[in-house]
Every structure is written in structure tokens, then in C-alpha cells.
Amino acid sequence: MYRLDEIAERFGFELQGDPALVVAGLCGLSDDLPGHLSFVGAPKHAAAAQRSNIPAFVTRAELPIEGKVCLFHPHPEYAIALVGQLFERSKLTQVARIHASADIHPSAELAPDVVIGANVVIGQDTRIGPRTRIMPGSVVMDRVQIGADCLVYPNAVVREDSVLGDRVLVQPGAIIGGDGYGFVQYEGRHVKIPQLGRVVLEDDVEIGANTTVDRGRFTETRIGRGTKIDNLVMLAHNVRLGENCLICAQSGISGSTRLGDRVTFAGQVGVAGHIDICSDVTVLGKSSVTKGVRTPGVYAGIPFRPVERWRKAVARFYRDIDHERDKD
Amino acid sequence: MYRLDEIAERFGFELQGDPALVVAGLCGLSDDLPGHLSFVGAPKHAAAAQRSNIPAFVTRAELPIEGKVCLFHPHPEYAIALVGQLFERSKLTQVARIHASADIHPSAELAPDVVIGANVVIGQDTRIGPRTRIMPGSVVMDRVQIGADCLVYPNAVVREDSVLGDRVLVQPGAIIGGDGYGFVQYEGRHVKIPQLGRVVLEDDVEIGANTTVDRGRFTETRIGRGTKIDNLVMLAHNVRLGENCLICAQSGISGSTRLGDRVTFAGQVGVAGHIDICSDVTVLGKSSVTKGVRTPGVYAGIPFRPVERWRKAVARFYRDIDHERDKD
């Protein structure tokens, strides 16, 4: 529970209306909850905001919501993300600093203020930076380096030799550094190629729940700074992602493929191996990227094309057939 | 090992043939195992049943299998599901009522006859209902509410604030309440929007192995009573599923999408965010649902259409090409 003037002061927002109003949490406009704070990002939502039961909004100074308490910020959605930090409740508070049941190798180095949960395993020569929290049931194997202010949720696995930068967030059940899928056919059998490399997650990377990032075959798999990976994504060995990419759920990137910066994949995208995708590419959901991409833009389809070409092809695919429906 | 007259008596089936016959387990018709009990649901399978090595069948009274011991029930597949409960063997029997290695916060409330396995972690202010079993290695975080007669298999994670009704079944490795995938772009970076909401799984929900259900952004993600989710499914933040839906493996539903009741998705379906799908919709495997659906029926395709229209479009897509094959 926070008074709006507390919030305004803490984040430097200008306040208009009753400063003593108390809010219990945040909500979206469509949630329409009394006693909560919401936000308005675009003029088209102002009327709905005004009609709603929500008593207070973060909005832009040029878009005050009549009859509501307003907190002003030039980028309301960013502002609400900041305010949200106030309402994050403590997680698994029974975790002691270093839980008695954790199994920590004597050679491991834990920086000050590290939190290690119940049943966590920390391997030989592993180093964990200040204020990083490893939650219950997670296993961090040998020679791993984890930076400062990371948070590894329960039952994740970080296999040997992985490197995590600062402020890396690993959701529950994610697997960092599993073996790459590499075999050589020899006398009718698939002989495993030992996967000797590692995974590097640069600063501010987030890895979704039950996502898997395979270690490099001989060298490394690397995810660039600020890139966010959703749940159940597969990143194969030797993949390299640039900075500030967004890879949505259930997408998969085959081995040795490289992405530039600010590449966005919607859900269930599949990408072939050994190709390069340049910066500033967006691929729509369920597309199949079968070749390298040298031109920034939006792509879609199976196999993929620039989105306008995919849309034309789909229109022809359903032509007359869609028309029949209209006659129904 | 059960005598057929025991089975008949326990479930109220009428028996025809040798009541002293003993069966060691259940099998499908194609498994063709001597000493087992099977079932026949449709007249077309009666001849195969008669020829098989299987000595006994659950069947409808009007469809007796000649030469076999028969147990009669109007719905044989339902009847065999009941009988199957007899053959479920104890699971991880070494689990004590409350295993000594479990880490249970003193504020947690465990109802009578709760079973907590080895290395389970139970968070602060969490409440667990009667006869619920949490199997080894699972982590249930703070302020979680779990109802009666639930079963959480090993190495699952139930994150803070989740609510599970009665008789909820969570398969191994499932993640309930991971952060939703929500960022706001600000000065070229993706700033995380704190995911403050929760997950609600209503009564009789089943969650498959390694499936992920993300918590609501500000409010909740909710799965309606009796809905069954298969393995490796992704349900994003703020998704709402109605009652008695079936979501098959590797399907993904994007954020804030709502499904009605009795919606069925075959495997690998992808659904866009912020759309509504009405009750009694079926979507065939690998389809891409890009828009809301207001009319019950069967849909398929990428992008999806009513199934007959998709089939026509596919026929045209392969026309002449398929014909060439026929000339081969």
C-alpha cells in the first residue's frame, strides 16, 4: 500500500489530484480495479480511463485524465515498470543467506551478500558475484562464473564453464549449458562429438522458464547484452545473439546461426543452422527462417519472405475460398 | 492381479463368463496381451477382439465378445479408466509423510495427511490442503495456496502467490508462475515490467511435464476447472482458459488471450495475443490462430481458417503436383 505522494516523490513524477490517495497495487486498464494505479499510454485510451473504476493513472502531462489522480511522466509505460518494483513482494523469504542444506564446494568463491537457497549445489571453482541469489533446488556446476545482482530461480541448471554477466535473470527450470546436439555418423552409428565449449550470457540477459541454451561444441554459445529470451526456447550450440534481441516463446535457433542486434522473433519461429541474420530484423510468429537475412525489416511465412510478399501469397492461397465464405 | 468378479463388484459391472479369471493388468486391443483386460468401444473392433489373445473385455451389453469374458458398461472407455485406478502402483513409496529433508517455512500451514517428499521446499505463508502430495525436489514458494487431493510430481516449481484448487495434478518439471515476458522499450533497452500477478489453476486442472504457465502481469493467469494441459505447452501472462479445454503438447498461447469452454488444440498450435476464442472451438495441429474466433467449429491452417477452407486451399496448393505423383 503506497500513498501517491510517496510514489511521486520517489520517482520524481509530477502529481495532480489528491496526494493522500492510497493504492494497493497496479492494474491494466481492462482490469478496472478500484484502489489501484494504472497507466495511459495513448490518447485513444483516455476516455476508457476516465470511465473506469481505477482512481489513479500515470500518464503524460499533455494527457491528464479528468476526475482521476494523475502522475505525469513522458513515458507512462516505462514509469509504471519503475513503480512496479515497489510492489514486488519478497520471494521465498525463508531462504537464509546461505542455506544450511546447500552443498557448496570448498573451492567456490561467494561474494558478499550472496543468497543461496535450500538444496542448491555449487560446484568446484565456481564464482558468484555480490548480491546474486540462487534459489532452491538450482544446480550450478563446476567452473561457472556468475556476476553481480543475478537472480536464478528454483530448479534451474547452469552447467560447467558457463559465464553469466551482471543482472542476469534465469527463470525456473531453465538449462544453461546442456550438451549441443552433435554426432558424427560412423559405421552406421551416431557417435557423440564431445561438447567442450561453454555458454556466455552477457549483462542484463533474461532466460525464460524451461528454456534451453546449449553449450558450444568447441567454443561458445553467446547471448548479447540486454537480450531477453522467453519460455521453452531452444538455442543450439554455437548460436550467437546480438544485443537487445527479443526471442519469444517456443522459438528455436539451430546450431551456429548468428543474429545481429535488436532482432525480434515472435513465438514458435524456427531458424535454420549456419546462417546470419542482420540487425533490426523482426520475424512474425510460426515462421521458418531458412536462409540468411541481409536487409532489416519484417519477415513472415513458411518458408519466410518479407512480410508483404507473404501476405500477398496467403491472399492468393485463400482467394475465392475466402470469397465463398463471404457469400455464406 | 485381480479376479474379474472383484472388478465387476467394485465398479458395478455386469459379468459374463468365468468370474474367477485373473488379470494382471490392462492393455489396448493392439497390444494383444494374454492375461490382461482390454475394452471394445465400437462394433468395428469386435472381430479383432474375438481373434485376439486377450481373455477379457469391458464392452457394452449389446456388443458381447464371443469366447471372451465380458464386463458390461454403457461407456467401456470410461469404465476402463475406472478400472485403471486399481492398477496404479504406489509412487515413490519411500516418501515419509513429511520427509526430514524438506525445508518448510514455520508459517506454512499443512493440512492433515499431506505428504511432502525429500528436498521439497515450502515457502512462507503457504497453505497446503488435505491429502495433497508434493513429491521430491519440488519448490513451492511463498504465499501459495494449494487445495485438497492435489499431486505435484518431482522437480516442479510453483512460484509465489499461485493458487491451485482441488485435485490439481502437476506433472514433473512444470513451472507455475514464472515471470510473464513483459518489457518496455526505453532509451534503446528492454526494461522489465515487474510481473506482480499470479496464476490460478481451478479444480481438476492437469498441467503436463515441463509446461510453463506464466503469472499475470498485474492481475492473473487463470485456467478453468477441468482443463487439461499437455507437455511443453506455453501459457503466457494474463491468458485465461475456460473449463474442460484440452491443450495438446507444444502449443503456445500468447499474452492476454482468452479461451471459452471446451476449446481443444491439437499439438503445436500457436495463438496470437489479446484475442478471444469462443467456446467449442477445435484447432488442428500446427495451426496459427491469428485472430479471434466467434463461431464454434473446427479450424486449421497457417494462417488458420475453418477446416474445409484450409483443406480446399491445400488441395489447390498441391494441385497437379500431387497429380504428377499419381502418374508415376
Place this chain on the structure above:
Amino acid sequence: MYRLDEIAERFGFELQGDPALVVAGLCGLSDDLPGHLSFVGAPKHAAAAQRSNIPAFVTRAELPIEGKVCLFHPHPEYAIALVGQLFERSKLTQVARIHASADIHPSAELAPDVVIGANVVIGQDTRIGPRTRIMPGSVVMDRVQIGADCLVYPNAVVREDSVLGDRVLVQPGAIIGGDGYGFVQYEGRHVKIPQLGRVVLEDDVEIGANTTVDRGRFTETRIGRGTKIDNLVMLAHNVRLGENCLICAQSGISGSTRLGDRVTFAGQVGVAGHIDICSDVTVLGKSSVTKGVRTPGVYAGIPFRPVERWRKAVARFYRDIDHERDKD
């Protein structure tokens, strides 16, 4: 660090050049690392190898790389897989033979030289063969049989009654033997059919990270000898895979489908239930296999066809549309 003459002697390679050269590890040709050993499989890569900074190569006797130390073997990629074993570093070395925190049922039988990590749970009547290693946090339930020389990575789950042969490799987070997805509709509800069967993984099977293999409904799900499964794959109940198959990431095979030997699926393939796919079939990525396959060959598409037919159909799908681009 190994001298090349040590490597040559250990694996019986012929050596040409400085026998005292020391290499620190392996690398791919494109990694171009000084002080490492690489390999050349095809004449087209010889020039790049010669120009590279890599000092030593495994290559065929008829393809020596000028100016480099060469180790000769008729199948260089196989040879490098062998050499790779030298460079595999110890994993989670703090694991004692049987870690004190492991919870092992007194009836379980552990063969000599078994390694059991921290917080591992081993169920009743489970048997584990010689030299098998179960890494931290994994749960092996009741009546499981695991053969010799297996390796189960952290936080995997092997549910009751599963059978693993020799040299089976289970990557982290994999779930073996979760319930199949089987329900019977009765009075408007989905009634669970108890999943009474088991999973059998034959010798030399590998299961990828966070992959799920469901137990048989009444009988078994079986993966044939030498078959390798990638990450996040779903194998439904009663599926049977033959020997030496390769199933790439995020593919899914529906219930009761059978594959022959040497079947290869690229990533994100979906396969319908209750169909048979013969030996020596390859399916390209993201395809949808909707019917049985009786003819060996390469298939692709949604829905799938022999690959040349799919390619023709795609060419027509984009015809003129792709042409327009060419005019740009």
C-alpha cells in the same frame, strides 16, 4: 594440454610435422584459434585451413594441409570426436561416490562405482548399474532399472517403472515417464485414464535437455538403440522409435506413432498419432507429418509431401510475387 604425438599414439593416427606441438583444445575451422587442433573433412576447406591460424589438423592422408601439423584418419570428423574425449573436463567434481544428502531407499540396488550426487532421490526397488552417475537434484522413482555407464544430468526426473539400457545419456531437466495425455470424455468432463505403462530407453539413447518422454498408457513407450533426441522434444505415450533415429529440437510425436530405423526429423516437426513411418525417412524442419509413410526418402511441408513436390508447390505459392522482388 596434449602433445600431438601423445594424441597420435593414443588413437593410432599417423602424424606428419612437429610431434612436440602442444594443443590446448579443439576448434572449428571458422573459430580460427592458435594453439588448437581442428579437422578438415572435405577438399573445399583445405585452402582455408592452410590460411588459418590453427596449427594442426586431423585430415585424410590424401588431403595433407601444407604448413600445418597433420594427423591422418580416413574419417576426420569421427577422429575429432574421439580426440574430444580427452578434453572433456570433470563435471561437478564435488560429488562424492554416494553423496550424504542423497535419499536412497533401502531396497534400491546400486552396483559398484555408481556415483550419486547431492539431493538425488532413488526410489524403492530401483536398480542402478555399474559406473552410472546420477547428478545432483535428479529424482529416480520406484522400480526403475538403469543399466551400466549411464549419465543422468542434474534435475532430471525418471518416473516409476522406467527402464534405461546401458550408456544412456539424459540431459538436465529431461522428464522420463510422465503421464501420457489420455482422457475419456464422460458426462461433459475429461476423466483421466490412468497411465499404467512405462518408458524403455534402449542402449546408447540420448535424451535432450527438458525433453519429455511420456510413459505408455497400458504398455510402453520405447526408444530404440542409438537413437538421439534433442532438447524440448515431446514423445507421447506408446510412441515407438527404431534404432539410430535423430529427432531434432522441439519436434513432437503424437501418441502410438511408430518410427522405423534411421529416421531423421529436423527441428519443430510435428507428427500425427497412430501412424507408421518406415525406416530411412528424413523430414525437414517445421513439417507436419499427417499420414503414415511407406517409402524412404526426404519429406517436407505443411501438410508434408516428398520434398520435391513441396518445393514445387512453394515455388508456385510465391510465383510472380518473388518475381516482383527481382524487378526491385
